[in-house]
Amino acid sequence: MSKNLKYKWLLILAVVIASLYGIIGLPKSLEQVGDNFRRNVRLGLDLRGGSHLVLQVQVQDAFKAEADQVIERLKEDLARAGIIYEDINRNDPASLEEADTIQVNLRGVPLDKTGPFRALITERYPQWALTAVSSSEYRLNIRPTEALALRRDTVERAIRTIENRINGLGLAESTVQQRGRSDAESEALVQMPGVDDPARVKAILQTAALLEIAEVKDGPFATMEQALAKHGGVLPLNTRLVKQLQRAGENFEGWFLLNRTPVITGRDVRNARPGRDEFGKWETDFTLAQDAARRFGRYTEANIGNRLAVVLDGQIRTAPVIQSRIEDSGRITGASDEQEAADLALVLRAGSLPASITYLEERTVGPSLGSDSIRQGFLAAIVGLIAVVAVMLLYYRKSGINATVALVLNAFILVAVLGYFEAVLTLPGIAGIILTIGMAVDSNVLVFERIREELRIGKAVPAAIDTGFGKAFLTTIDTHVTTIVACAFLFMFGTGPVKGFAVTLVIGLTANIFTAVFVSKSMFEYGLSRRRQVASLSI
Amino acid sequence: MQLFKDTKFDFLGKKWPFIIFSLVLLAAGIGSLVVKGGPRYGIDFRGGALMYVKFMELPAIDKIRSALSARVPGEISVQRIVGTNEIMVGTELKDEKALDAARRQMIETLALNFGEQSGRLDFNNAGQQALIERLREPLLKQGAGASDEELQKAVAGMLAMRDGAPHSGLLTSFDQLSAVEGVTPAMIAALKQECYLAPFSIRSVEVVGPKIGAELREQALMATLLALGGMLVYVAFRFEWIYGVAAVLAVFHDTLITVGLFSLLDMEISLTVVAALLTLVGYSMNDTIVIFDRVRENLKLMRKESFPSLVNISINQTLSRTVLTSGLTFLTVLALFLFGGQVLRGFSFALVVGVVIGTYSTIFIASPILLFWQNLLEKRKRAAVLAPATADSRKSGAKSVR
Numbered sequence: 001m002s003k004n005l006k007y008k009w010l011l012i013l014a015v016v017i018a019s020l021y022g023i024i025g026l027p028k029s030l031e032q033v034g035d036n037f038r039r040n041v042r043l044g045l046d047l048r049g050g051s052h053l054v055l056q057v058q059v060q061d062a063f064k065a066e067a068d069q070v071i072e073r074l075k076e077d078l079a080r081a082g083i084i085y086e087d088i089n090r091n092d093p094a095s096l097e098e099a100d101t102i103q104v105n106l107r108g109v110p111l112d113k114t115g116p117f118r119a120l121i122t123e124r125y126p127q128w129a130l131t132a133v134s135s136s137e138y139r140l141n142i143r144p145t146e147a148l149a150l151r152r153d154t155v156e157r158a159i160r161t162i163e164n165r166i167n168g169l170g171l172a173e174s175t176v177q178q179r180g181r182s183d184a185e186s187e188a189l190v191q192m193p194g195v196d197d198p199a200r201v202k203a204i205l206q207t208a209a210l211l212e213i214a215e216v217k218d219g220p221f222a223t224m225e226q227a228l229a230k231h232g233g234v235l236p237l238n239t240r241l242v243k244q245l246q247r248a249g250e251n252f253e254g255w256f257l258l259n260r261t262p263v264i265t266g267r268d269v270r271n272a273r274p275g276r277d278e279f280g281k282w283e284t285d286f287t288l289a290q291d292a293a294r295r296f297g298r299y300t301e302a303n304i305g306n307r308l309a310v311v312l313d314g315q316i317r318t319a320p321v322i323q324s325r326i327e328d329s330g331r332i333t334g335a336s337d338e339q340e341a342a343d344l345a346l347v348l349r350a351g352s353l354p355a356s357i358t359y360l361e362e363r364t365v366g367p368s369l370g371s372d373s374i375r376q377g378f379l380a381a382i383v384g385l386i387a388v389v390a391v392m393l394l395y396y397r398k399s400g401i402n403a404t405v406a407l408v409l410n411a412f413i414l415v416a417v418l419g420y421f422e423a424v425l426t427l428p429g430i431a432g433i434i435l436t437i438g439m440a441v442d443s444n445v446l447v448f449e450r451i452r453e454e455l456r457i458g459k460a461v462p463a464a465i466d467t468g469f470g471k472a473f474l475t476t477i478d479t480h481v482t483t484i485v486a487c488a489f490l491f492m493f494g495t496g497p498v499k500g501f502a503v504t505l506v507i508g509l510t511a512n513i514f515t516a517v518f519v520s521k522s523m524f525e526y527g528l529s530r531r532r533q534v535a536s537l538s539i
Numbered sequence: 540m541q542l543f544k545d546t547k548f549d550f551l552g553k554k555w556p557f558i559i560f561s562l563v564l565l566a567a568g569i570g571s572l573v574v575k576g577g578p579r580y581g582i583d584f585r586g587g588a589l590m591y592v593k594f595m596e597l598p599a600i601d602k603i604r605s606a607l608s609a610r611v612p613g614e615i616s617v618q619r620i621v622g623t624n625e626i627m628v629g630t631e632l633k634d635e636k637a638l639d640a641a642r643r644q645m646i647e648t649l650a651l652n653f654g655e656q657s658g659r660l661d662f663n664n665a666g667q668q669a670l671i672e673r674l675r676e677p678l679l680k681q682g683a684g685a686s687d688e689e690l691q692k693a694v695a696g697m698l699a700m701r702d703g704a705p706h707s708g709l710l711t712s713f714d715q716l717s718a719v720e721g722v723t724p725a726m727i728a729a730l731k732q733e734c735y736l737a738p739f740s741i742r743s744v745e746v747v748g749p750k751i752g753a754e755l756r757e758q759a760l761m762a763t764l765l766a767l768g769g770m771l772v773y774v775a776f777r778f779e780w781i782y783g784v785a786a787v788l789a790v791f792h793d794t795l796i797t798v799g800l801f802s803l804l805d806m807e808i809s810l811t812v813v814a815a816l817l818t819l820v821g822y823s824m825n826d827t828i829v830i831f832d833r834v835r836e837n838l839k840l841m842r843k844e845s846f847p848s849l850v851n852i853s854i855n856q857t858l859s860r861t862v863l864t865s866g867l868t869f870l871t872v873l874a875l876f877l878f879g880g881q882v883l884r885g886f887s888f889a890l891v892v893g894v895v896i897g898t899y900s901t902i903f904i905a906s907p908i909l910l911f912w913q914n915l916l917e918k919r920k921r922a923a924v925l926a927p928a929t930a931d932s933r934k935s936g937a938k939s940v941r
Contacts (some may be wrong), residue, residue, distance in 0.1 A: 046811075054751060157681065196698070197666030281756070338672050358635050362642070362746040369591070369742040375704060376880035383878055385870035391867055393636065395542075427886065434875065434890065435818045437823055438868035442860070445867075446829065449860045452541070475832040478777055479825045479830025485773045486766035486821065488767035494762035495755060501814045505821065 005529060008522045015413065015514070022416030034150050040419035044426030045363070045498070047377065049370020050193035052181065053202065054361035055162075057186045059494055060099040061355035062154040063142070064092070067102050070125065070140070072260070074104070075237075081120055082400075083113045096186055100147045104128070104140040111135060151186070157354045159188050162205055164350035169204065171195055187360065198364045200343070206357055208313045209347035213296075213330065216307035216319055220244070220258035227255050231274055245315040247334055256316055263299050264330075268292030272348035274341035275331070282335040284344040295329035301325040357437035377430065388441060398538035401524045403444035408513040410440050413511040418504070428501040436508025439479065443516035448539055449474040461537045465524050480509045543859045550854050550902050551847050551910060557903035570798010578802055581809030584756040586749030587613070587631040588642045592649065595709055595738040598626045606652045611644045613638060624740065635748040642746050656736040662734040663701065663709055664741055670694050672937065683725030689860045693721040708740035759813050763820070767791070770824055778831055780890050781912045784825045789905035793823045797889055806885055815886045819893030823870065826861065827901045832855050834909070846913045850906050865898040882919065 025036035045052050067090040078085060086108025092112060093099050109117050117138075121130045127146040131139045139410055142150070155178065163176045171192050178188040195201055217239055221227035227241050228234075235241065238260045246252050287369035288296055300308075300322050309319045316334045335341035365373070388407065393400035414436065451468030459467065483505065490502035572578060582589040597619065603626065604617040613630035620627060628645060632638045646664075654661055660673050671687075671694050678684050685693065696719040702708050713730045716722050747755075767787055775783030801808055802806055833853040841849055854861075872894055876887035 060725065061643055195666075197669060199646070200666065200669070202639070204845075235694050308735065339669065342672070350579065359639050359746065359753045360635055360748040362639075362744060364744040366702075366708065366740070366742045367745075368702040368706075368740060371702045372704075372707055372880055373883075377883070380875045380878040380883075384874035387870040388867050391863075391870070395863065421803075425812050427883070430883075431811075431814040431818045431886065431890075434871060435821045435870075437871055438822055438864070438894075441867045442825060442829070442864040445860045445863050449857070453856070466625055471836070475829055478774075478832055479828045482773050482777075482824055482828060483821045485769045486824070489766040489769045490762050492762075493765055495758045497810050498759055498762050498817065501817055 001293065002529065004237075005522065005525055008518070009060055009526070012519055016409070019409075019412050019416035022414070022419045024137045041415055042419075042422075042424045043374065043491040044424040044429070045191060045193055046365055047369045047373050047425065047430075048193060048372065049196075049373075050191070051195045051198040051201070051365075052284060052361070052363040053192070053198075053205075053359060055188050055190065055205070055357045055359050056096065057155050057158040057188070058097055058356045058358060059151050059154050059186050060093045061103075061465055063099045063102040063147075064090070064145040064152060066142070066150060067104050070104055070128065072238075073124075074106075077120060077124060078117075081116060083109065083117055083120075085109050089266065099151070100144070102142055102144065102147075105133075106138045106140070106261070107136070109136050109138060119371065122353050130518070155186050155188075158357065161351045162188065162190065162357075165188070165204055165347060166192070166201075168346045168350050169201060171201070194362075194367070196367050198362065202359065202362070204343050204347060206345045206359075207343075207353075208356060209266060209344075209350070209352040210313050211264075211269065211348060211352065212262035212311040213264040213331075214262040214309050214311060215259040215303070216309050217257045217259055220253035220319070221255045221257075224255055225255060229338075231257075238342055242311055242314065242316050244319065245312075245317055245334075253319065255305075256309055256319060258311070263308075264288065266348060266352045268296075269348050270328075274335070274345050275336055277331070277333060281333070282338055283331050283333040284335060284341045284348065285329060285331045285349055286345070288328045289371045290328075295325045297325055310536060384437075388437070392441075392444070396539055397402070399448055399451075399524075402446070402520045403441070405519045407445045409519060410436065410508065410511050410515040413515070414504070414508045417507045417511070421484040421503075423500075423503060425504075426497065426500045428497040429504040432501045432504030433508060435483075435505055436512060439483070439509065440512045440516055442479070443472070443476045443512060444520065446475055447520065451537070451539055455537065455539070461535070462528055464523070464537070465528070469521050469524075471519065476513065476517060480513055484509055541859070542862060543855075546855045546858055547851075548855060548858070549851060549905060551851050554903055554907050557899070558907065561796070561900075561904060564796050565792070565799065568796055568802060571799060571802040575802055578798055578808045579590075579805060580752075580756065581807040581812070582629060582631075582745050582747055582752075584747075584752050584759075584808070584809040585631060586633065586638075586747055586752040587629055588638050589627065589629040589745045590642075590645055591620075591625055591627055591742040593623075593625045593708060593740045593742050594653075595624070595711065598653065600626070603628065603652075607645060607648050609888060610621055610648045611641050613641060625802075633749050635750075638746050638748060642744060646741060649741075650737065653739055655735045657735065660734045661737040662713070662730065663737045663739070665734070667691075667694055667698055668730060670697070670734075674729050677729040678725060681725055681729065683723065683729075685723070685726070693719065693726060696720055697722060708742065709738070712736070755801075755810065759810070763813075763817065766817075767820070774828065774831075778835060781909065782831050785905045785908035786824060786831065788908055789827055789900040789903070790820050790823045790897075792904050793819060793893060793900050796896055800883075800892055801889070806888070809885060811886045812889050815889035815893065818890060819897055822894060823897030823900060826865070826898055826922065827905045829860070830854060830857055830901050830906065831909075847910055850910060854902055854906065861898060861901075865894055869894045875924050879899055 023037060023040055024033050025040065027033040027036055045511070071088055071090060074088060085106055088104065088106050088354050090104045091102065093101050118130065121128070121140070125140065127143055128140040128141050131141065133139050159176055159178060166174050166176060172194040173194070174190070177189045179189045181187060190205070192198070192201065218230070218238070219227065224241055234255070239257050240260050241255050242258050243255050244253055259435060268288050270289040272284055275283055275285040277283050304322050304324065307319050307321050308331065309316045311317070312332065317334060335344065389404050392403045396403060414433065447468055450472045451464050454464035454467050455461070487502040487506045490498050494502060547569040559911050570673045584708055588680070591784065600617050600619060604615060607615045607628060611630055613632040618627045619625070630641050630645070632641055648659060671690055674694070675690065676692070697716050700706065700716060710716070713736070715729050716730070717724070717727055735770065767790065771787045774786050797816060798808065799817060801812070830853055833856055834850055836851050837844070839848050841852070844852065869891070872887055872890040875883055876891050879887050
């Protein structure tokens with residue numbers, strides 16, 4: 001073997017070893033081979049089963065909440081400063097895009113208080129821009145930098161909460177990613193391989209899980225009107241009316257007037273778990289963090305005999321009478337089964353969502369379809385490969401072995417590189433592989449046909465091989481580069497599946513230039529180097 | 540073994556019947572597209588909820604449709620997957636929240652009409668967690684309580700049996716599970732008491748909001764057009780611009796015919812079909828470039844040949860490779876079409892069609908475009924000889940004639 005050829009073989013050997021390592025790692029036992037293989041060659045959700053969700057964080061909810069908070073603070077500040085106004089309210093942005101248009105309107109600020117009013121706003125509310133609509137009417141708009149920060153923060157917190165909930169569900173290998181280019185984008189992609197109950201997961205992710213425990217000021221009332229009538233049509237300062245959640249087989253009391261500022265919120269919850277009450281019915285028990293427990297202890301001690309309301313997502317779950325000092329635990333009763341109690345415990349542990357979420361997309365492949373797809377896809381691949389190899393061997397005899405080795409090595413490198421990139425193999429990826437195989441077969445056929453042509457016109461075997469490869473190489477480069485150029489565009493401008501196709505194809509084609517040209521030629525050269533006189537070639 | 544040796548088929552002499560055949564196919568496809576108001580997009584591109592449901596024994600389609608129509612909003616479509624016990628049910632809605640609700644209602648309606656209403660859990664559509672929670676207590680009551688780990692392992696085994704071959708999601712009797720490792724007779728008894736086996740299994744669910752659908756459609760189209768443009772520029776740069784135009788026109792012809800066929804056969808264009816169309820573009824382009832490459836090489840070697848016979852020679856020289864390559868690729872995609880299963884059906888169909896059309900279009904579409912252009916140049920050149928005053932402006936075009 002010439003020195004040059006030796007180096008070629010060393011390079012090929014290195015690539016083979018690197019590919020092998022990429023696919024099966026460094027196994028110590030036969031069992032590990034399988035494990036490593038499954039870890040490195042990862043199938044996409046469309047092939048193995050699982051759920052793919054795209055959800056959108058309704059950021060405008062957080063903007064509204066922010067404006068509500070400003071209104072509450074303003075009411076207090078203005079009362080303290082002795083500024084009497086007629087009315088304060090906010091607008092109601094309906095969609096995500098309009099979130100930035102949030103504004104707080106103030107009417108009837110007395111003319112002689114204009115100076116102190118302006119000073120108060122500039123000093124206490126620097127995040128809001130004040131505009132005078134008329135001499136006594138004002139508008140507060142959130143500043144753009146503040147709006148951007150709020151958007152980002154909301155999305156980030158929502159995604160973190162969703163991550164927590166998914167972790168709480170114990171869904172292995174699941175991922176949550178922000179979608180879109182700038183980080184102010186409000187969409188997230190959740191991928192959950194192997195999940196077999198997506199409807200339940202969707203419900204859990206969507207629960208706001210906003211827990212509040214608030215003092216009951218008055219009630220219950222059968223209707224909202226009754227409650228209002230009792231207080232002369234206007235709610236007392238810092239209170240709100242909340243309805244009790246109606247459930248089958250439970251005593252429904254109606255509306256309660258609650259203190260607007262809760263004693264305890266979901267943030268104070270340290271742990272939550274499903275449990276049973278004294279009648280054996282399912283409930284969710286929670287414990288409070290230390291300082292919240294102290295606060296709650298003081299509060300309950302001072303309010304024995306009064307009622308408390310446990311409010312979840314704007315609805316009262318229970319409104320018990322305080323019997324004694326409660327330190328650090330509470331419970332939410334009325335779950336219909338263990339799963340509901342457990343799910344509620346989970347979302348309480350994971351924290352509440354800062355804004356509601358909407359699902360834009362769901363793609364679920366059930367476990368039985370996933371397992372069918374893998375089996376059938378595997379069968380199709382084997383049948384296809386056997387057919388191709390059989391024809392190549394039949395048609396090109398011993399040279400067919402070259403083509404087979406090149407093809408198999410190509411597939412091998414492709415799978416390994418996908419593993420190195422931590423890319424998953426999806427259906428469109430398989431399309432890319434099929435095109436790769438088609439073009440790989442083509443490259444080999446091109447070369448062999450060229451060699452045959454050269455042999456026909458009477459060239460000696462080594463020369464025929466050389467010219468054959470040389471001429472076919474040009475064609476191969478043209479076809480491959482054209483396709484790679486197309487892939488570059490698909491990758492840049494395409495979305496998920498189109499991108500997956502492009503990535504697999506580029507890897508496959510690059511590998512093919514190596515295998516069909518370099519490896520195959522080296523094999524021919526090796527064959528030649530072993531024989532002194534070469535009169536014929538099995539092709 | 541050799542298929543073709545020094546063949547001298549006059550492909551280009553017989554081009555007209557094939558061009559007419561292409562035109563008829565194109566006209567039929569485009570006609571169908573126009574009549575049906577564009578391609579039939581899958582749920583991915585349109586926005587809607589779609590479900591594949593496999594039945595033990597397929598009930599009457601009308602019964603399923605009327606049951607769903609009564610409870611689920613939107614226009615309900617129910618379609619049988621040919622040759623299987625599976626159906627595809629879908630509804631098209633323009634609002635994300637309504638879609639999510641419709642998804643739930645579709646499953647509820649199926650359970651209501653074809654399942655049981657006993658409050659027992661449907662084993663064939665249950666998740667692992669739900670099953671574990673359902674079984675834990677009855678087992679404890681029977682005094683056959685298993686540790687969480689044992690129970691989890693047993694349930695995972697049951698589900699693997701349910702989902703794998705030969706059951707593929709549909710068990711008919713709980714006794715089938717007794718062979719699973721770790722499953723005790725007590726568990727089977729608890730299963731029989733707490734669960735039932737619905738005669739259907741939800742195989743897949745797709746819910747795509749209209750906004751995402753439109754976005755996907757636009758992006759797929761734009762990426763494809765840009766990719767075609769990129770190929771045109773590259774081929775034009777490597778050969779001559781008319782080669783780029785001819786190659787891209789041929790590929791465009793293939794795509795249009797395939798999309799037209801989908802419309803004629805009333806098949807849906809989904810996101811995976813788009814991936815198949817991209818594959819077909821790549822394949823057809825590859826085939827075209829191989830022959831163009833030979834034409835370019837022969838232009839240097841055979842200066843005396845007329846252009847039509849030179850193209851003919853090139854096609855004949857590469858004939859064995861064309862037949863072998865497309866034959867082998869055809870075998871591969873045919874394997875996928877026959878064995879690849881339902882998920883891959885539309886996808887592999889597009890490929891099967893694509894390989895045939897992609898090969899044929901190189902010979903009968905791309906090459907004739909080259910010829911047509913050369914003829915045009917020749918004519919102009921002759922005209923230019925008669926009127927030498929305008930000869931200068933044609934020089935640049937004439938160099939490729941030879």
